[in-house]
Amino acid sequence: MIRRHPHAIVLAAGTGSRLGRGPKALLPWRGEVLATRAARAAVEAGCTVTVAVGPAGRTVQSWLRARCPAASVVTVREAHLGMSASLRAAVLPLVVTDAPPDVVVVLLVDQPGVDAPVIRRLLEAHVPGHATRAMWDGVPGNPVVFDTADLCSAAALATGDAAARAWIAQNRHRVDDVECGDLGRGDDIDEPADLISWPELRLPR
Numbered sequence: 001m002i003r004r005h006p007h008a009i010v011l012a013a014g015t016g017s018r019l020g021r022g023p024k025a026l027l028p029w030r031g032e033v034l035a036t037r038a039a040r041a042a043v044e045a046g047c048t049v050t051v052a053v054g055p056a057g058r059t060v061q062s063w064l065r066a067r068c069p070a071a072s073v074v075t076v077r078e079a080h081l082g083m084s085a086s087l088r089a090a091v092l093p094l095v096v097t098d099a100p101p102d103v104v105v106v107l108l109v110d111q112p113g114v115d116a117p118v119i120r121r122l123l124e125a126h127v128p129g130h131a132t133r134a135m136w137d138g139v140p141g142n143p144v145v146f147d148t149a150d151l152c153s154a155a156a157l158a159t160g161d162a163a164a165r166a167w168i169a170q171n172r173h174r175v176d177d178v179e180c181g182d183l184g185r186g187d188d189i190d191e192p193a194d195l196i197s198w199p200e201l202r203l204p205r
Contacts, residue, residue: 005099005101006047006102007148009052009090009105010039010108012035012038012051012086013025013057013089023054023056035063035064038051038114041118043070045116045119045123046123047123049071051073052076052086052090053074054086076089084155084158084162087154087155087163087164088155091104091151103123103146104145104148106146106151107119110188130176131164135177138181154168
């Protein structure tokens with residue numbers, strides 16, 4: 001059963017330095033950009049959503065207002081430190097709210113093959129006290145669903161560009177892997193060669 005109050009975090013603050021095309025959050029995708037595509041997928045799966053943005057934050061916010069106005073935005077002041085900084089910035093508002101979500105799904109902005117059905121499957125499979133991680137044709141990957149308290153612990157442990165990796169390594173016995181390869185694709189976009197796999201994606205002129 002889907003938790004009563006799921007939230008999604010979209011990590012979208014990177015500069016895309018390895019790709020060399022500017023922030024991946026702003027890569028065009030079927031009339032929108034990757035940041036709005038990910039946020040809309042989360043909303044369609046029944047989540048409230050926060051998008052962690054970096055240097056291109058104002059432009060990302062403009063796109064979100066147009067394509068996913070339900071999304072909230074958190075600015076990552078230390079985005080250059082990697083996904084760990086993005087995770088901590090996005091988790092902080094969840095800690096101070098009077099009504100924190102039951103569970104949080106962490107999404108990467110550069111996985112265009114992750115849509116609402118994938119997120120719903122992970123939420124439905126999630127067991128309190130565990131983390132629920134997507135598997136892609138037998139290979140563990142992202143997204144990952146956490147209890148909110150566990151995600152806060154993961155953010156505290158995170159360093160560099162590793163996000164929740166340290167927490168997962170320390171708590172492997174509490175991580176449930178759920179196959180999602182029949183619903184989508186888990187490969188991400190890091191380098192120019194990765195773009196070949198996505199004919200839907202058109203680079204900025």
